[in-house]
Amino acid sequence: MPRIAPLEPPYEAEIQSQFDRIMRGAPPLMLFRVMTSNPRAWDKFRAGSLLDRGPLNLREREIVIDRTCALNACEYEWGVHVTTFGPAAGLSDAEIRATVGEGAEAPCWSAAERTLIRAVEALHARSTLSDSEFSALSSHYDDAKIFEIILLCGFYRTVSYLANGLRLPLEDKVARFPA
Numbered sequence: 001m002p003r004i005a006p007l008e009p010p011y012e013a014e015i016q017s018q019f020d021r022i023m024r025g026a027p028p029l030m031l032f033r034v035m036t037s038n039p040r041a042w043d044k045f046r047a048g049s050l051l052d053r054g055p056l057n058l059r060e061r062e063i064v065i066d067r068t069c070a071l072n073a074c075e076y077e078w079g080v081h082v083t084t085f086g087p088a089a090g091l092s093d094a095e096i097r098a099t100v101g102e103g104a105e106a107p108c109w110s111a112a113e114r115t116l117i118r119a120v121e122a123l124h125a126r127s128t129l130s131d132s133e134f135s136a137l138s139s140h141y142d143d144a145k146i147f148e149i150i151l152l153c154g155f156y157r158t159v160s161y162l163a164n165g166l167r168l169p170l171e172d173k174v175a176r177f178p179a
Contacts, residue, residue: 002166006033022051029080030168031159050155055144060116062089064152066099067117070177071124072160079174086175097178112140116149123153 011019011028015036019028035042054061062085069078082096091099098106104117115136122133129137137146162168170176 002030002034002168004034004037004166006030007036008033011036018046029171031076031080031163034166034168035162048155048158050148050152054148054152055142056148056152058085059089059091060113060145061148061152062086062091063095063099063113063116064120064149065156066091066096067103067120068124068153068156069160070100071103071121072157072164074156074160074163075177076163076168076170077156077159079176080171083174096175100177115140119149120153123150124157 007015010016018036019032022032023029032042035045056064062081065081066078066086069075069081078100082091082099086096092108094106094108098108103121104114109117119129119133119137122129134146137149141149
């Protein structure tokens, strides 16, 4: 069990509606059930979330999220994303493993993806991008995408803190970090 008890069904109509919108009919994730146990935290989480499509394509988005979660040792959220979005994003098994292991140095990435992952790694390590890192990122991504990359890194670092700090149990039937 997580450190804070999750909301149990049946859910109030508004919460059920929010779960349905986010989960598209699937049962709500433990993360969402725990967050809804505190209405203020849930409202803040949803207000700051990046659950919409945004300017990145699905592949770029998932690379950012998966690498961010892996760098934060958040197997919970990494597994949810790899399982739910990895196939649709076209991530190969080698690329999925690289989000946990080699990162930007894995030979499986394109030049743009390598630059993207380097930016994620820099933000994780130093909370900033050097001028050369920003310039490299700008050579592949426009301003809207750069904002989204930085926002996703920050948001999924927060999600990692929540999942790890609350000791959320891993969801059933989702990927685990490679050995």
